[in-house]
Amino acid sequence: MSIDTALPVLKPTDFASDQDVRWCPGCGDYSILAQMKKVLPTLGVPREKTVFISGIGCSSRFPYYMNTYGMHSIHGRAPAVATGLKTVRPDLQVWVITGDGDGLSIGGNHLMHAIRRNLDLNIILFNNRIYGLTKGQYSPTSPLGQKTKSTPMGVIDNPLHPLSIAIGCEATFVARSIDTNINHLGDVLKRAAEHPGTSFIEVYQNCNVFNDGAWDYAKDRDTKADTTLELQHGKPLIFGKNREKGIRLNGMNPEVVELGKGISEDDLLFHDERSPEPSLAYLLSRMRYEDGFPEPIGVFRCVDAPQYDRLINEQVEEATKKRGRGDLEALFNSGETWTVN
Amino acid sequence: MATITAPNPSPTSKPIAKLEDATVRFCGDSGDGMQLAGTQFTNTSALAGNDVATFPDFPAEIRAPRGTKAGVSGFQVHFSSNDIYTPGDTVDALVAMNPAALTTNLEDLRAGGVLLINKDAFDKKGLEQAGYKTNPIEDGSLSKYKMHAVEMTKLNRLAVEGLGLSQKESDLCRNFFAMGLVFWLYDRSLEPTLRFITAKFGKKPEIAEANTRALKAGYHYGETVEAINTQYQVAPAKLTPGKYRNIMGNTALAYGLLTAARQSNKRLFLGAYPITPASDILHELSNHKNFDVLTFQAEDEIAAVTSTVGASFAGEMAVTASSGPGIALKAEAMGLAVMTELPMLVINVQRGGPSTGLPTKTEQADLFQAMYGRNGECPMPVLAASSPADCFFAVQEAWRIAVRFMTPVILLTDGYIANGSEPWRIPELSELPKIEITHPTEPNNGDAFLPYARNERLARPWAVPGTPGLMHRIGGLEKQDGTGNVSYDPLNHEHMVRTRAKKVALVADDIPLQKLDGKESGDLLVVSWGGTYGACATAVHKMQNAGKSVSHCHLRYLNPLPKNLGQILKSFKKILVPELNMGQLRTILRAEYLIDAAGHNKIQGKPFSVGEIVDKIESLLKS
Numbered sequence: 001m002s003i004d005t006a007l008p009v010l011k012p013t014d015f016a017s018d019q020d021v022r023w024c025p026g027c028g029d030y031s032i033l034a035q036m037k038k039v040l041p042t043l044g045v046p047r048e049k050t051v052f053i054s055g056i057g058c059s060s061r062f063p064y065y066m067n068t069y070g071m072h073s074i075h076g077r078a079p080a081v082a083t084g085l086k087t088v089r090p091d092l093q094v095w096v097i098t099g100d101g102d103g104l105s106i107g108g109n110h111l112m113h114a115i116r117r118n119l120d121l122n123i124i125l126f127n128n129r130i131y132g133l134t135k136g137q138y139s140p141t142s143p144l145g146q147k148t149k150s151t152p153m154g155v156i157d158n159p160l161h162p163l164s165i166a167i168g169c170e171a172t173f174v175a176r177s178i179d180t181n182i183n184h185l186g187d188v189l190k191r192a193a194e195h196p197g198t199s200f201i202e203v204y205q206n207c208n209v210f211n212d213g214a215w216d217y218a219k220d221r222d223t224k225a226d227t228t229l230e231l232q233h234g235k236p237l238i239f240g241k242n243r244e245k246g247i248r249l250n251g252m253n254p255e256v257v258e259l260g261k262g263i264s265e266d267d268l269l270f271h272d273e274r275s276p277e278p279s280l281a282y283l284l285s286r287m288r289y290e291d292g293f294p295e296p297i298g299v300f301r302c303v304d305a306p307q308y309d310r311l312i313n314e315q316v317e318e319a320t321k322k323r324g325r326g327d328l329e330a331l332f333n334s335g336e337t338w339t340v341n
Numbered sequence: 342m343a344t345i346t347a348p349n350p351s352p353t354s355k356p357i358a359k360l361e362d363a364t365v366r367f368c369g370d371s372g373d374g375m376q377l378a379g380t381q382f383t384n385t386s387a388l389a390g391n392d393v394a395t396f397p398d399f400p401a402e403i404r405a406p407r408g409t410k411a412g413v414s415g416f417q418v419h420f421s422s423n424d425i426y427t428p429g430d431t432v433d434a435l436v437a438m439n440p441a442a443l444t445t446n447l448e449d450l451r452a453g454g455v456l457l458i459n460k461d462a463f464d465k466k467g468l469e470q471a472g473y474k475t476n477p478i479e480d481g482s483l484s485k486y487k488m489h490a491v492e493m494t495k496l497n498r499l500a501v502e503g504l505g506l507s508q509k510e511s512d513l514c515r516n517f518f519a520m521g522l523v524f525w526l527y528d529r530s531l532e533p534t535l536r537f538i539t540a541k542f543g544k545k546p547e548i549a550e551a552n553t554r555a556l557k558a559g560y561h562y563g564e565t566v567e568a569i570n571t572q573y574q575v576a577p578a579k580l581t582p583g584k585y586r587n588i589m590g591n592t593a594l595a596y597g598l599l600t601a602a603r604q605s606n607k608r609l610f611l612g613a614y615p616i617t618p619a620s621d622i623l624h625e626l627s628n629h630k631n632f633d634v635l636t637f638q639a640e641d642e643i644a645a646v647t648s649t650v651g652a653s654f655a656g657e658m659a660v661t662a663s664s665g666p667g668i669a670l671k672a673e674a675m676g677l678a679v680m681t682e683l684p685m686l687v688i689n690v691q692r693g694g695p696s697t698g699l700p701t702k703t704e705q706a707d708l709f710q711a712m713y714g715r716n717g718e719c720p721m722p723v724l725a726a727s728s729p730a731d732c733f734f735a736v737q738e739a740w741r742i743a744v745r746f747m748t749p750v751i752l753l754t755d756g757y758i759a760n761g762s763e764p765w766r767i768p769e770l771s772e773l774p775k776i777e778i779t780h781p782t783e784p785n786n787g788d789a790f791l792p793y794a795r796n797e798r799l800a801r802p803w804a805v806p807g808t809p810g811l812m813h814r815i816g817g818l819e820k821q822d823g824t825g826n827v828s829y830d831p832l833n834h835e836h837m838v839r840t841r842a843k844k845v846a847l848v849a850d851d852i853p854l855q856k857l858d859g860k861e862s863g864d865l866l867v868v869s870w871g872g873t874y875g876a877c878a879t880a881v882h883k884m885q886n887a888g889k890s891v892s893h894c895h896l897r898y899l900n901p902l903p904k905n906l907g908q909i910l911k912s913f914k915k916i917l918v919p920e921l922n923m924g925q926l927r928t929i930l931r932a933e934y935l936i937d938a939a940g941h942n943k944i945q946g947k948p949f950s951v952g953e954i955v956d957k958i959e960s961l962l963k964s
Contacts, residue, residue, distance in 0.1 A: 064827065069813065073677060074647070074676075080647040088656075324631065332586070
């Protein structure tokens with residue numbers, strides 16, 4: 001990413017387009033939009049070098065509200081559109097906005113391949129566990145048993161967990177945040193932007209019309225200390241209102257333990273976001289509230305790896321260095337030729 | 342190599358028959374190296390100054406069971422001292438490496454034609470696999486041909502003996518033996534193939550030596566054996582002066598893309614997913630990264646086209662190439678490109694359909710798909726290339742239209758011209774058209790930038806990310822004209838649908854008027870498009886030479902159609918539209934111009950022969 005320090009200082013409002021925001025009142029998307037506008041001026045990237053690409057769904061209206069370049073593309077394909085864009089123009093800062101249906105259902109293939117290629121993209125998946133724009137069908141992250149318009153007797157297909165998918169594809173930056181946890185969300189967005197390579201962020205986002213309260217357990221003032229766990233690199237996994245609980249590894253499995261009574265912080269699992277092996281991050285992504293675990297938020301994984309957008313352009317440079325800039329005349333005349341007089 | 346070497350002087354005194362043209366087909370098992378044999382013979386004939394046209398025909402299976410009819414691979418070369426446009430209707434010399442190849446190809450060999458058979462492959466098993474009850478070499482069934490049953494396997498093994506090759510490796514040289522024999526038969530120089538062997542196998546000297554020996558052994562066999570008593574010569578053709586090379590359609594298309602990128606001062610992005618018969622475009626461009634080419638092998642056809650949309654938005658030359666089934670998957674994204682009014686190319690190397698269809702066979706049944714295969718009112722300019730070398734020019738023209746009108750453009754080719762080859766007069770760089778592109782750098786409406794402001798061609802500005810002050814958002818939702826903001830206004834929608842349609846229609850003002858081959862009015866007009874050009878042109882020339890009132894009009898531009906086409910059609914008593922489909926262009930012409938038109942339609946995965954077009958013209962003239 002290119003940082004131009006000579007820029008005039010921009011304010012969040014500079015990143016707002018002139019379009020009215022049309023999400024339902026009370027939608028979690030507003031909060032994510034607000035944090036994005038707050039974070040972008042701190043990155044030092046000019047507006048014209050910032051591009052938002054989205055697919056289809058409520059979240060995918062996002063680019064219309066940003067005063068940057070943007071494309072509201074087609075359902076599920078935003079990572080692929082972004083791949084073409086970033087490949088030919090690695091100098092641009094490219095954000096991909098997607099949702100649980102857009103990213104994991106119709107666009108699952110593109111998400112997986114964008115992540116494995118590790119292009120320098122920032123992918124934010126707004127997870128509201130429902131299809132909102134089409135008015136209330138279950139999504140690939142809807143929990144088993146959930147009754148929706150298309151599942152009157154309850155969901156019977158096992159849900160996907162976005163971070164497990166991303167880590168399975170060996171994403172180099174994986175994080176989770178919550179729409180209403182605005183400071184945390186802002187920090188995560190900033191770190192994602194600064195990471196070279198694909199950054200994948202899942203945001204727990206409330207759809208107050210079709211799936212209201214899906215994340216209440218993680219957002220409620222009274223319960224969130226026990227149901228979420230804020231990851232910090234190099235620190236033990238501690239949670240609870242009084243930071244009295246922790247996560248310990250029992251063989252290959254995590255378990256919740258109470259601190260004290262012979263268990264100290266040193267016995268706990270320490271978070272290492274830079275571990276080259278994705279196993280630990282994967283294990284964290286498997287910790288579910290419904291299984292009695294706090295759900296981690298923050299950066300699960302942040303490692304360095306080669307980026308497709310750089311490598312493909314380096315191959316062009318290498319070929320040009322070795323063979324010289326392509327010469328059409330020489331190309332046409334390659335192989336056997338003959339002259340007719 | 343700037344010039345050709347003279348053919349080897351013939352040391353024997355066998356009679357030489359002079360021919361105007363000849364057609365040779367090599368056929369054998371798909372592992373027998375027939376494509377290589379055909380290619381070498383083609384290049385040698387081209388270097389000898391002939392006009393050439395080729396038709397490779399191979400199975401979809403990489404290795405069907407050995408010796409079976411399903412595994413037969415063939416390569417046909419037509420070479421001539423005149424201008425030719427087709428690989429030939431009938432075969433003058435057939436090389437059959439096994440019984441399966443013989444039985445599947447014999448019907449195309451003309452009576453009295455030369456038949457070179459690898460006798461060693463006609464054993465019990467081989468005959469059974471091909472369904473022969475008796476050995477055709479011995480039962481007299483081949484008596485109407487000049488049959489030479491040669492112990493190719495045995496003679497080839499003897500030729501390469503002592504080089505330390507295994508029997509399997511030895512047998513791999515057998516195609517060079519067959520080539521050598523055919524080279525002798527047509528009095529061709531071995532030099533180009535010897536150079537090829539050195540270049541290709543230089544690092545494996547024993548293989549190079551074996552192939553060289555096999556080639557020469559075949560040649561000397563022809564010289565020596567008394568049974569083969571005539572040699573043939575086809576004199577050089579009188580082609581337009583210039584420097585030539587032989588080129589395949591997909592290669593020509595790749596070169597055309599490189600040229601268009603250079604001439605428009607753009608990087609070239611190709612988003613593609615492997616698919617027969619389009620993959621060679623991806624392969625070719627991947628080898629030319631030093632032309633500032635970025636080839637992206639996408640995870641699927643949809644990613645291939647949507648990455649192309651992204652690359653176009655980014656301001657570069659963006660191309661996706663596929664075949665029918667892949668194009669079907671790209672339809673929604675093509676709609677996005679129409680809606681966002683971004684320039685890009687969608688190349689369809691057509692094959693037999695529907696569904697997976699006939700992957701390695703040719704057809705032109707995707708015209709409707711190109712014209713109408715998207716949701717909504719979604720017009721795109723459609724062009725079609727007419728021959729292997731024409732792919733070079735057609736694709737440049739497609740890109741010119743794309744950037745001039747800010748629209749995705751479809752270019753249709755087909756398996757027949759993609760894999761076929763012909764001599765290509767190498768153009769001088771100064772002959773190649775420049776393609777002008779401008780990107781705005783300033784707002785176009787006071788301080789504001791209107792991404793959907795339009796010029797006289799109704800094209801919108803191509804403002805690229807990175808340009809200060811021109812930030813804007815585009816997408817697949819209906820746009821308000823001018824601002825590009827999302828709009829659900831009913832009248833705006835109708836206005837935009839009509840504007841997009843008119844923009845594509847305006848392309849007609851920007852393309853040449855339709856040309857005719859023949860008189861401007863008459864009894865019959867043949868209207869063709871795409872890869873059937875050669876067969877139709879040849880058939881019409883035959884009719885014209887026979888004094889018939891027949892003209893030919895070959896369409897490059899299928900949407901929009903040239904402005905004078907209606908007038909042309911109305912000037913003939915009858916219209917014939919030969920197509921390798923059920924009559925798609927014919928339907929369009931009838932709808933567009935309310936004229937009657939007869940079809941000649943063939944859906945066999947094979948190109949037209951000249952003869953069948955001639956027959957159809959004659960029957961129409963009589964009726």
